[in-house]
Amino acid sequence: xxxxxxxxxxxxxxxxxxxxxxxxxxxxxxxxxxxxxxxxxxxxxxxxxxxxxxxxxxxxxxxxxxxxxxxxxxxxxxxxxxxxxxxxxxxxxxxxxxxxxxxxxxxxxxxxxxxxxxxxxxxxxxxxxxxxxxxxxxxxxxxxxxxxxxxxxxxxxxxxxxxxxxxxxxxxxxxxxxxxxxxxxxxxxxxxxxxxxxxxxxxxxxxxxxxxxxxxxxxxxxxxxxxxxxxxxxx
Numbered sequence: 001x002x003x004x005x006x007x008x009x010x011x012x013x014x015x016x017x018x019x020x021x022x023x024x025x026x027x028x029x030x031x032x033x034x035x036x037x038x039x040x041x042x043x044x045x046x047x048x049x050x051x052x053x054x055x056x057x058x059x060x061x062x063x064x065x066x067x068x069x070x071x072x073x074x075x076x077x078x079x080x081x082x083x084x085x086x087x088x089x090x091x092x093x094x095x096x097x098x099x100x101x102x103x104x105x106x107x108x109x110x111x112x113x114x115x116x117x118x119x120x121x122x123x124x125x126x127x128x129x130x131x132x133x134x135x136x137x138x139x140x141x142x143x144x145x146x147x148x149x150x151x152x153x154x155x156x157x158x159x160x161x162x163x164x165x166x167x168x169x170x171x172x173x174x175x176x177x178x179x180x181x182x183x184x185x186x187x188x189x190x191x192x193x194x195x196x197x198x199x200x201x202x203x204x205x206x207x208x209x210x211x212x213x214x215x216x217x218x219x220x221x222x223x224x225x226x227x228x229x230x231x232x233x234x235x
Contacts, residue, residue: 006092007193015081016045016153017114020052025221026187037147043154046078048114051121063134071123078115097222137169144179152187156197164199175235187230194225
């Protein structure tokens, strides 16, 4: 597919600003509900998932390196990121499936609403421990702390910037902080060149040797070309 479609050009790691509704579709919550235990969103950026989940009464935490910044700094950075990403999407809009978002303009509006909700919640809850400054492949949580661990638009997507060892160590760390019987969910399985992560089979084999069960589940968020699945892990 990479030979027929223009790729999304990305240097460095972009900030993500995604809503609960997007997570709900990405990770098929209607079909595979959250466990009810604490939820951790890793590499969460300025997504409003944590704020919205908290309002729903779900015990939830988020981890991202940027949480050492102030609400104002994160908000300003997010505003710049949204403008840049919208311009990039507009140039290759024919690549994507817009059935969920509608258009690049509506996509931008969703991002801006998510960022605003995040900043408000971050300002209120950062000192209470909901938002934890942390980066993979090491997380500052005890083993088996969370019933569900989610990570979107980081692992696999940045295949060209992070090597296989980083991916393996990161996935093992995600499963470490997940309790036995809980679930780790990772989306997407594609790179920015619209190719499935080329080391996926090797990764699944290495995880299996460590007693981690892996399965591919259907994602319900159409957007990325060819991306219809997420990875679900249990230990």
